[in-house]
Amino acid sequence: MRLRNPFGRKPKEFPSHLWTQCPNCAEMLFNKQLARNLNVCTKCGHHFKLGAAERVELLADAKSWTEMDADMVSSDPLGFVDSKPYPDRIAAAQAKSGHKDAVLTGDATLAGIPVALAVMDFEFMGGSMGSVVGEKITRAAERALAERKALVIVAASGGARMQEGTIALMQLAKTVAAVSRLDEAGLPFVSVLADPTTGGVLASFASLGDLVLAEPGALIGFSGARVTSETIGEKLPKGYQRAEFQLQHGFVDQVVPRAQLKERIAFFLNAFRIAGQDMRWSL
Amino acid sequence: MARNIAPPHALDLIGRVFDHFQELHGDRGFRDDPAVVGGIGELSGRPVMIVGQQKGASTEENIARNFGMPHPEGYRKAMRLYRLAEKFHLPLITLVDTPGADPRPEAEERGQGEAIAKSIQVMTRLATPVVVVVIGEGGSGGALALGVGDVVLALENATYSVISPEGCAAILWRSATEAERAAQAMKLAGPDLLETGVVDALIKEPDAGAHTDHDATGAAIKTALVAEIDRISRVPIADLLSLRYERFRAFGTIVEPGGGQAPATPAPWWRRALRNPLRRERS
Numbered sequence: 155m156r157l158r159n160p161f162g163r164k165p166k167e168f169p170s171h172l173w174t175q176c177p178n179c180a181e182m183l184f185n186k187q188l189a190r191n192l193n194v195c196t197k198c199g200h201h202f203k204l205g206a207a208e209r210v211e212l213l214a215d216a217k218s219w220t221e222m223d224a225d226m227v228s229s230d231p232l233g234f235v236d237s238k239p240y241p242d243r244i245a246a247a248q249a250k251s252g253h254k255d256a257v258l259t260g261d262a263t264l265a266g267i268p269v270a271l272a273v274m275d276f277e278f279m280g281g282s283m284g285s286v287v288g289e290k291i292t293r294a295a296e297r298a299l300a301e302r303k304a305l306v307i308v309a310a311s312g313g314a315r316m317q318e319g320t321i322a323l324m325q326l327a328k329t330v331a332a333v334s335r336l337d338e339a340g341l342p343f344v345s346v347l348a349d350p351t352t353g354g355v356l357a358s359f360a361s362l363g364d365l366v367l368a369e370p371g372a373l374i375g376f377s378g379a380r381v382t383s384e385t386i387g388e389k390l391p392k393g394y395q396r397a398e399f400q401l402q403h404g405f406v407d408q409v410v411p412r413a414q415l416k417e418r419i420a421f422f423l424n425a426f427r428i429a430g431q432d433m434r435w436s437l
Numbered sequence: 438m439a440r441n442i443a444p445p446h447a448l449d450l451i452g453r454v455f456d457h458f459q460e461l462h463g464d465r466g467f468r469d470d471p472a473v474v475g476g477i478g479e480l481s482g483r484p485v486m487i488v489g490q491q492k493g494a495s496t497e498e499n500i501a502r503n504f505g506m507p508h509p510e511g512y513r514k515a516m517r518l519y520r521l522a523e524k525f526h527l528p529l530i531t532l533v534d535t536p537g538a539d540p541r542p543e544a545e546e547r548g549q550g551e552a553i554a555k556s557i558q559v560m561t562r563l564a565t566p567v568v569v570v571v572i573g574e575g576g577s578g579g580a581l582a583l584g585v586g587d588v589v590l591a592l593e594n595a596t597y598s599v600i601s602p603e604g605c606a607a608i609l610w611r612s613a614t615e616a617e618r619a620a621q622a623m624k625l626a627g628p629d630l631l632e633t634g635v636v637d638a639l640i641k642e643p644d645a646g647a648h649t650d651h652d653a654t655g656a657a658i659k660t661a662l663v664a665e666i667d668r669i670s671r672v673p674i675a676d677l678l679s680l681r682y683e684r685f686r687a688f689g690t691i692v693e694p695g696g697g698q699a700p701a702t703p704a705p706w707w708r709r710a711l712r713n714p715l716r717r718e719r720s
């Protein structure tokens with residue numbers, strides 16, 4: 155016997171390839187409309203995750219995007235095997251996402267301002283940072299430095315990639331050192347924290363922007379909530395480690411709705427321009 | 438000679454390696470974190486700054502020291518001492534020994550991720566010689582916050598990992614009892630660290646291990662430190678900073694089928710002129 159849907163709507167009415175239910179307000183959202191609204195719930199403003207390609211489209215001016223290092227892949231330095239070998243995990247993630255690893259990097263203009271842009275993709279192995287993410291972000295920072303332009307990074311990551319062991323941990327120091335050179339050279343770095351930005355990515359470049367902007371509701375924290383919860387033996391309050399929590403505690407400058415992100419970054423980069431200078435922050 | 442059963446922790450070694458050690462307290466913002474100790478002492482007559490993570494020998498002492506897990510104010514105290522070392526041209530020696538940064542909500546509220554990121558940043562560009570010694574457990578980002586140096590040494594039985602074996606097992610095997618397997622897979626032991634270059638040299642422990650003879654362990658560390666500080670103090674500071682950048686820049690195991698698009702940077706003079714004085718021959 156079939157159970158009746160207690161909400162009175164037959165599931166058939168909302169096949170999942172066409173409809174998505176908002177986890178915040180339970181509204182059924184038509185996928186096409188959701189995508190048109192930048193993956194933001196039209197009823198309550200809940201921000202769903204945004205893929206890296208869509209994020210590039212959101213931030214880069216039309217036809218200005220040149221992807222760099224698109225073919226870079228990781229080798230398997232440790233010969234790491236858990237329930238399956240690391241190379242198999244990478245291959246599966248590549249097939250699923252269409253990207254070679256968890257970040258897209260390239261050059262673009264953002265509202266006319268030349269930037270080096272790096273956008274992480276949580277869909278690729280939880281956006282984890284291994285050798286490829288570390289190298290591509292480092293090169294993006296080095297390109298910004300060489301061309302004296304701004305760096306914008308959108309983080310979306312569960313942290314360092316365990317399958318690459320201590321080499322993955324070293325990517326924290328590598329990326330921090332690279333973005334620090336922009337700081338020394340007087341070049342702007344805007345760090346955007348998307349859902350989620352946790353662990354080793356928060357504990358490295360993502361926390362070091364001249365400005366740190368966060369998307370509404372994004373999970374942002376160093377320690378995983380499960381570990382914390384087990385340590386203190388309590389459940390964590392609603393809103394713990396969300397963007398608004400980090401704003402309240404002083405670790406992000408602004409929580410910016412996705413629809414306003416591009417114009418807000420442009421506003422700040424324009425403000426950082428030396429009067430009368432072009433957008434390259436020349437010395 | 439005293440036979441010890443507990444492994445030597447930071448203060449045990451500081452007392453044996455340095456003369457006239459005077460501890461310095463506090464981050465000047467919130468409190469004095471007992472999981473991080475630091476101060477000024479003499480290494481064979483030369484004043485140096487020492488910063489280390491401190492575990493306890495007994496349960497009571499471990500609770501007082503929070504098992505060597507720093508809070509953000511611990512990293513901020515470390516940063517204060519790093520900058521003090523820089524200001525007065527004191528070589529900095531750090532002793533790494535932590536299971537990781539404290540995961541409790543109060544640590545998150547005070548910015549654990551930001552504190553670690555900043556600490557890494559300060560070390561990457563600190564204009565004074567820095568030698569890191571992993572004396573026990575190098576647990577993830579919380580360890581790396583003390584781990585960026587010109588030379589990284591480790592006691593031969595020390596470990597250094599991107600995540601605790603228990604944490605890795607819980608995520609990848611969905612069972613904390615697989616910690617042993619996770620530890621094997623992550624290759625976090627001395628010889629592996631030497632092979633990947635995460636550690637430049639291992640310091641030999643007494644035959645039965647560091648825990649059996651604190652005096653001999655201290656003496657071995659002292660011999661290694663005197664040699665390293667003497668060697669790197671002769672490198673001009675600008676070159677030392679370039680070399681430190683390159684040391685961490687080089688970590689990664691990437692493959693680029695298309696040949697790569699790394700920004701062209703001319704080889705610095707020291708690379709053309711001489712062999713990197715900080716790298717040693719690998720046998």
Ligand SMILES: [Zn+2]
Binds near residue numbers: 176178180181196198
């Ligand atoms: Zn909604």
